[in-house]
Amino acid sequence: MLTSARNQFKGTVSAVKFGPVNAEVDIDLGGSDKLVAVITHDSVTNLGLKAGSEVYALVKASWVILAPENGEMRFSTRNRMYGTVAKVTTGAVNSEVTLDLNGGSQLIAIVTNESVAGLGLKEVVRACALFKASSVILGVKD
Amino acid sequence: MLTSARNQFKGTVSAVKFGPVNAEVDIDLGGSDKLVAVITHDSVTNLGLKAGSEVYALVKASWVILAPENGEMRFSTRNRMYGTVAKVTTGAVNSEVTLDLNGGSQLIAIVTNESVAGLGLKEVVRACALFKASSVILGVKD
Amino acid sequence: MLTSARNQFKGTVSAVKFGPVNAEVDIDLGGSDKLVAVITHDSVTNLGLKAGSEVYALVKASWVILAPENGEMRFSTRNRMYGTVAKVTTGAVNSEVTLDLNGGSQLIAIVTNESVAGLGLKEVVRACALFKASSVILGVKD
Numbered sequence: 001m002l003t004s005a006r007n008q009f010k011g012t013v014s015a016v017k018f019g020p021v022n023a024e025v026d027i028d029l030g031g032s033d034k035l036v037a038v039i040t041h042d043s044v045t046n047l048g049l050k051a052g053s054e055v056y057a058l059v060k061a062s063w064v065i066l067a068p069e070n071g072e073m074r075f076s077t078r079n080r081m082y083g084t085v086a087k088v089t090t091g092a093v094n095s096e097v098t099l100d101l102n103g104g105s106q107l108i109a110i111v112t113n114e115s116v117a118g119l120g121l122k123e124v125v126r127a128c129a130l131f132k133a134s135s136v137i138l139g140v141k142d
Numbered sequence: 143m144l145t146s147a148r149n150q151f152k153g154t155v156s157a158v159k160f161g162p163v164n165a166e167v168d169i170d171l172g173g174s175d176k177l178v179a180v181i182t183h184d185s186v187t188n189l190g191l192k193a194g195s196e197v198y199a200l201v202k203a204s205w206v207i208l209a210p211e212n213g214e215m216r217f218s219t220r221n222r223m224y225g226t227v228a229k230v231t232t233g234a235v236n237s238e239v240t241l242d243l244n245g246g247s248q249l250i251a252i253v254t255n256e257s258v259a260g261l262g263l264k265e266v267v268r269a270c271a272l273f274k275a276s277s278v279i280l281g282v283k284d
Numbered sequence: 285m286l287t288s289a290r291n292q293f294k295g296t297v298s299a300v301k302f303g304p305v306n307a308e309v310d311i312d313l314g315g316s317d318k319l320v321a322v323i324t325h326d327s328v329t330n331l332g333l334k335a336g337s338e339v340y341a342l343v344k345a346s347w348v349i350l351a352p353e354n355g356e357m358r359f360s361t362r363n364r365m366y367g368t369v370a371k372v373t374t375g376a377v378n379s380e381v382t383l384d385l386n387g388g389s390q391l392i393a394i395v396t397n398e399s400v401a402g403l404g405l406k407e408v409v410r411a412c413a414l415f416k417a418s419s420v421i422l423g424v425k426d
Contacts (some may be wrong), residue, residue: 001402003351003414004395010255021303043360056357061396062204062346065279067145073198074184076280091377093233096396112203112238113145118143123352130145134276134418138360161305204346207421209287215340218327218422235375253288253344254380260285272287276418 002139005058006096006108010041013053016044025049025138027057028039031103036078037080037136048142058137064109066097066119069126081107085125088116099129144281147200148238148250151177155195158186167191167280169199173245178220179278189282190274200279208239208261211268220275223249227267230258239263241271286423289342290380292394293319296409297337300328309422311341315387320362321420331424333383342421350381350403353410362417365391369409372400381405383413 002008011027014034023044025037035057049055069082083099086106096115099107104137109130111121121127144150153169156176165186167179177199191197209215211224225241228248237258241249249271253263263269286292295311298318307328309321319341333339351357353366367383370390379400385392391413395405405411 001399002355002357002405003349004393004399005349006396006399014406020171021163037360040362043362047360048261048357051366058349058359060346060349062202065145065147065200065202071144072284073144073281074189074284075200076179076181076189078182078185089377091238092237093231094377096377112148113149115143119146130279132276132279134416137416138415139357142356142358163305204344207289207342207344209289213286214287214426215423216331216426217342218321218323218331220324220327235378235380239386251288254290254367257285257288259287272421274357274418 002056003058006061007059009057009105011055011057013049013055016049027055029103029105031105033081033101033103033105035136036133037138038133039138042079046084047138053140056139057130057141059135061096061108061110063131063135065130066109066111066121067128067130068119069128073090075130077130079131081129083107083127085121085123087129088121101126144198145200148203149201151199151247153197153199155191155193155197156193157193158217158282166275169197171247173246173247175223175243175245175247177278178275179280180275181280189280198281199274200281201277203238203250203252205273207272207279208251208253208263209270209272210261211270217272219272221273223271225249225269227263227265230263241269286340287362289343291316293341293389295339295341296400297333297339299335300333308417311339313387313389315389317365317385317387317389319420320417322417323422327377331422337409339425340423342423343415343419345380345392345394347415347419349414350393350395350405351412351414352403353412359414361414363415365413367391367411369405369407374403383411
C-alpha cells in the first residue's frame with residue numbers, strides 16, 4: 001500500500017499540457033480507462049513528468065460522486081469514468097461502492113446509504129464516477 | 143436522485159465571469175440563497191452556461207465546514223451560506239447536520255460528533271456553512 | 285472551537301506570493317511545521333493577509349492522505365507534513381489517526397480501517413500527511 005488513498009491508479013502519462021500556472025496531465029490507465037490531473041508546473045518538474053512517465057494517480061474515495069450511466073445530465077468535472085458496480089459494502093451511514101471500470105481498472109467511492117438506495121446501486125448496475133481534475137494527486141516511484 | 147452528492151442545488155446562472163483559465167459562475171438558488179462555482183472555460187462551453195441557464199450545483203456533504211454564525215472569524219472561502227440547524231443525525235463518529243438556509247434551500251454537512259458538541263449544533267441554532275468555489279461541480283439537464 | 289474542521293492550525297504568515305489569479309500563502313505553525321495555502325487575490329485582500337499576519341489554516345480530516353514517512357514515492361501535493369502516530373481511533377469503516385508533527389503541532393486524518401492495516405499505522409510509527417495547497421481554507425480573527 002503506497003498511501004491511505006483507496007484509489008491508487010497506476011498509469012502512463014500520455015500528455016502534459018501547460019497552462020499559465022497549472023499543467024494538465026493526461027494519464028492512460030490501460031484498457032480504455034483514462035484520467036486527467038491538474039497540478040502546478042513546479043510539481044511537473046519535481047516529479048519529472050513527461051509523456052511516457054509511469055505515475056500513480058491518487059483519488060480519495062470520499063472525493064468521488066456517483067451518477068447514473070445514462071443520466072440526463074452533463075457535468076463540469078473533467079473525470080467521468082464509467083463502470084459496473086462490483087460490490088457495495090454498507091456501513092451505518094456510508095457505503096463503499098466498487099466499480100469495475102470499462103477498461104479493467106477498479107474505482108472505489110464512498111457515498112451515503114441514502115444515495116445507494118436513491119440511485120439503485122447494486123451489483124451489475126452501470127454507473128458513472130465523477131471527480132475533478134484538481135482533486136487528483138500524482139506520485140512517482142523514485 | 144441525480145447523483146450521490148447530498149447537496150444538489152437547483153439554480154439559475156446570474157453571471158459568468160471569465161478569468162485567464164477558469165470562469166466564475168454565480169448561481170441564484172431562489173430566495174436569497176446564492177453560491178459561486180469556479181470551473182474551466184471548457185466546461186462553461188460544454189455545458190452551454192450563460193446568464194439565465196438552469197443549472198445544478200453539486201456539493202458533497204463532506205466538503206462543507208460548519209462555523210458559528212456570528213463568530214469572530216472571517217474566512218477565505220467564497221461560499222458562506224447561513225441558516226438554522228433543522229436536524230442532526232448522529233452516527234458512531236460523524237454526524238449529518240441539515241441547515242435550513244436563509245433563502246429556503248437546505249444544505250447538508252457531515253462533521254464529526256466532536257464538532258457537533260464543540261459548536262453546540264442542535265435544532266434552531268444558527269450556523270454558517272463554508273465551502274470553496276472550486277469544490278462545486280455543475281451539471282445541466284440535456 | 286472555531287469551526288467543524290478537525291485541523292485548525294494557528295500560524296503566522298511568512299510570505300504571500302501573487303500569481304496571475306491566485307496567491308500562495310506560506311504559513312509558519314511554530315516549531316518547524318509549515319504549510320502552504322492557495323487562495324484568490326480577493327481573499328488575501330479581504331482577510332488583510334501579509335507577512336506577519338496571524339491566521340488559522342483549516343483542513344478537514346477527510347482531505348488528508350497518509351503515506352509512509354520513508355516511502356519510495358514523491359507526490360504532487362505542496363503540503364507534506366511528517367510526524368509520529370499518537371493515536372488511532374477505529375470506527376466501523378474509518379479510523380481517525382492523530383499525528384504529532386515534527387514541529388509540535390498535531391494533525392488529524394480520517395482514513396479507512398483497511399489503510400490503517402495496510403500502512404501499519406499505530407502508535408509511534410512515523411507517517412507523512414499529504415494535502416493540496418488548494419484544499420486549505422484560511423481564517424482570521426476580527
